[in-house]
Amino acid sequence: MADVSTNSPRLILTDTNFRLWLPLFWIGLIAAAALFAPLIAPQDPLAQDLMMERLPPFFMEGSEPGYWLGTDSLGRDVLSRIIYGARIALFVSLIAATTTGIFGSALGLIAGYYGGWADRVISRLVDIWMAFPPVLFAVLLVAVMGTGLGSVIAAIALIDWTRFARVIRAETMVQARMDYVDSARIGGARRAATLVSEILPNVMPSIIALLMLEMGIAVIVEAILSFVNLSISSDDPTWGSMIAEGRGAIHFAWWVLLFPLIALFMTVLSFSTLGEGLKQHFDPVLK
């Protein structure tokens, strides 16, 4: 690793950028669907039509043009509902993961760098927090705060900050022992400045990887809360509520369950793969 040229163009399809571009493609697709939902969706996602109920997807007999992935028990178009559901899934994952990440990483950095009482208090808090079963905790929080998008986001941030705090604390402790931290002290840096400008850039790849993982988790938590009807009102289509409705109809309309499930699965998988890919891509040493 002594002689890596600085600006070599990377045209070869390596394992790393494969892991970067494939999930980026899927997330881009979902993001485009979310942004331009009214333009893309072939049908109104809320329009019920009992004459069109449980239409099969396009490749099966009895399908109707314009209803590509079939319809559910109320005659609503599955594809259009998945497209509109992407809006809520992405919005929740973006806001919830960022909030969780900032809050959890800040506590992890403080605990890992300052040690002593700060570390003891934060670490015990993490231990106590993690003793709660996360899904029950989420259901409890939403039940107390009331349903709605804000409650879902707050519940995710309140539960999952421990993931960031734990990992970033450990990573910070490793970095704080490196000589460059002493160098910064010799170079006249204040402690807080050392944390922000020396240690944080070295911990950043881990934060980004965790952030992506957290976005996937946020999509799942939102789906779980929708599944048990604790997310947002049923007027807005969400992947979780579609899965809940599809579950009841699985024996005669499996597509109502399967397609939102695939969308959810692919999105969560893409986020976690993207996290790993980004970590490697932005690491100047691994690169």
Add this chain to the structure above:
Amino acid sequence: MNQMTHPTPPALFSIRDLRLSFADRAHKPLFGPAPRVEVLKGLSLDIPEGRITGIVGESGSGKSTFGRILVRLLAPESGQVLFDGKDIGALDEAALRPLRRDLQMIFQDPMSSLNPRHRVWRIIAQPMKRYGRGGDRAAAITALEKVGLSAQFADRYPHELSGGQRQRVGIARAIALEPRFILADEIVSGLDVSSQAQVLSLLADLARDMGLTLAFISHDLSVIRHLCDTVVVLHHGEIVDQGPVEDVFEHPQSAITKSLLSAIPRPEMDESWWDDMSEPA
């Protein structure tokens, strides 16, 4: 390095009865405090201004710990550490900060002492900026050129440099602040022999040209002999020998110094080798 014009230059550091011990947590009893391990047992010495002082000793002799007290990464437990008349041992971090420009350090492992996320020019320029001594890209390049690295290295990351180049960046960072004192802690022990020679001769040239006061920690006496004016030999936290390099090397006072000296590989043939060869193995 023969600065014989001033036979007794003023002392930059005056150290009196310096002591330090660490808590030995591995042997801590269930109740009560952990036993203390004495690392430095009452060191007293002067470090002359404008000279290179060698600090030698085996590993575990306390030489790196002593060095870290000189640049105040560690605080002494008792005793005086006078730097230019001020007892830096007793100052807190806020009071030390303005003094730190004059107490620079070059680290043993440049891979770990240069932040892997920062470009070379930023590593050099940031301390300059903090002390209000410029700190733009051009100033960093000037410092790089002083250590024999061209401007094209300014935008590289540390992992894109060789070991010798990294150590040159470490030197550039220290000298860019024009400090009154630089601690060099085993700075060539991680380098191959040819880079060692280059880094050492660079340091010797810089010390002469800039009139630097250097403390050079090493376990390699041949390096000390080449570079230093005076030498201090440490053993188990105590000074066993000190004085001008020639005196200590020609007339070692302690058994420790003699054994360290005998460990230097000598290029010339030794007559006694022939005796060994004649005996059956």
